[in-house]
Amino acid sequence: MAQRHEWKLMHLIGLEYLSAEEITCVLDLADEFREGAVRAGSSTGTLRDRAVLNLFMEPSTRTSTSFAIAARRCGAEVITFSKAASSTSKGETLVDTARNIEAMGADVIVMRHSAAGSARMLAKNTSCAVINAGDGRHEHPTQGLLDLMTIRRARGALEGLKVAIVGDIANSRVARSNLWGLTKLGADVTFVGPPTMLDAAFEKLGAHVEHDLDSCIGEFDVINMLRIQLERHRDAAFPSLREYARRYALTEERILKTRPDCVVMHPGPINRDVELPSVVADGPRNLILPQVSNGVAVRMAVLTLVSQARDAHMAKGGEVA
Ligand code: CP
Numbered sequence: 001m002a003q004r005h006e007w008k009l010m011h012l013i014g015l016e017y018l019s020a021e022e023i024t025c026v027l028d029l030a031d032e033f034r035e036g037a038v039r040a041g042s043s044t045g046t047l048r049d050r051a052v053l054n055l056f057m058e059p060s061t062r063t064s065t066s067f068a069i070a071a072r073r074c075g076a077e078v079i080t081f082s083k084a085a086s087s088t089s090k091g092e093t094l095v096d097t098a099r100n101i102e103a104m105g106a107d108v109i110v111m112r113h114s115a116a117g118s119a120r121m122l123a124k125n126t127s128c129a130v131i132n133a134g135d136g137r138h139e140h141p142t143q144g145l146l147d148l149m150t151i152r153r154a155r156g157a158l159e160g161l162k163v164a165i166v167g168d169i170a171n172s173r174v175a176r177s178n179l180w181g182l183t184k185l186g187a188d189v190t191f192v193g194p195p196t197m198l199d200a201a202f203e204k205l206g207a208h209v210e211h212d213l214d215s216c217i218g219e220f221d222v223i224n225m226l227r228i229q230l231e232r233h234r235d236a237a238f239p240s241l242r243e244y245a246r247r248y249a250l251t252e253e254r255i256l257k258t259r260p261d262c263v264v265m266h267p268g269p270i271n272r273d274v275e276l277p278s279v280v281a282d283g284p285r286n287l288i289l290p291q292v293s294n295g296v297a298v299r300m301a302v303l304t305l306v307s308q309a310r311d312a313h314m315a316k317g318g319e320v321a
Helices: 020-035 062-073 094-103 118-124 141-155 173-184 200-205 213-219 241-248 288-315
Strands: 051-056 077-082 108-113 129-135 162-166 188-192 208-210 222-225 263-265
Touching (some): 020 141, 020 173, 020 288, 051 062, 051 094, 062 077, 062 129, 062 288, 094 108, 094 118, 108 288, 118 129, 129 141, 129 288, 141 173, 141 222, 141 263, 141 288, 162 173, 188 213, 200 208, 208 213, 263 288
Parallel strands (some): 051 077, 108 129, 162 188, 162 222, 188 208, 222 263
16 A cells, blocks of 8 residues: 555645645545444544544534444534524633633634635634534535545546536535535636636636536536525525526436536535436436535545644644644
C-alpha cells in the first residue's frame, strides 16, 4: 500500500486550503473505514476518551446525524446542540459559546453556521479542533469530500472526469467545495444554472460556466444536482419553480440524452419535482444514498485526522491557532 500523506491540520475549514495529497489522505482513510464496516456498537477507537461537540446553528439532517454517528464509531463522547437550544439565542457570542464548551473539555467542535468565515473565526479562538459543517455560502468541506469519495468509488479515479454541477451555484457552499476538490484531483468541472444564480466570475475559480443544460448534457460523466436555496434569496431569481424545472430539472427525457454510464448525485435535501423528479431521484443511475453512507466514513476519517493533529499540537505545548 502507498505511504499515506502525513496529515498535520487540526482544523478543516475548506477544500480550498487542502492539497491534493491531503484530500487523497482523507479519501483513503475513509475507504479503509468503509471497507472495515465499523457498525453501531463497534468502534475504531481513534477518538477514545475524546469529546466531540456538534454545534448546528442552521438546520441539518444528514450532516449533523452523520457526524454524531461517525464520532461514536470512533469511540468519542458526542454532544449535539442547535441554535434554539443554545444561549446564542440569548445573545451570547459564538466565541464565548466556544470558550465555554472548551472549558468543559471538548476536543473537537463541528460547526454549521449561516455566516461565511465563522468556522475560521472559531478556529482562531479555541484550542479545540474545528470542523466546518457548512458556513454560509462559503464551503461545506465534508460534503465535498464525500462527493469525491462517491465518485472515486463509482468510477475508480477522478482524473479526467467531466462533472456538471447544476442549479443554484451562487448560493451553494457544496458547489464551491466540490469545485476545489474536483479540480485539485484533476476533474473538469462545469457549473450549469440560470444567469441569476451563476455568473461568469466562477470561470476565474476554474469552472466552465453554462446556462443551457440541454446544449451540454451529453458531455458529462457525473451530474450533481443542487437544491435552490430559497432561504438565501433576497429577490426572485426566476419566474416560478415550474419555469426553473422546465430548463434545469434532470428529467427522464434529459437522462436519455446523457452518457449511458453518467451517474446522478445530489447532496440532499432534495426538492422533488423541482431539480429531480422521483423517477430519477429513485432511479438506477443515482448515487444519492451511497453519498450519505460514504459521508459517515468521510467524517470518521476527518475526525480521526484532526483529532490526532490536535493531540500532536497539544503535546508540543500548543497554543490557540
Ligand atoms: N447535504 C447536507 O448538508 O444536508 P443537511 O443540510 O441535511 O445536513
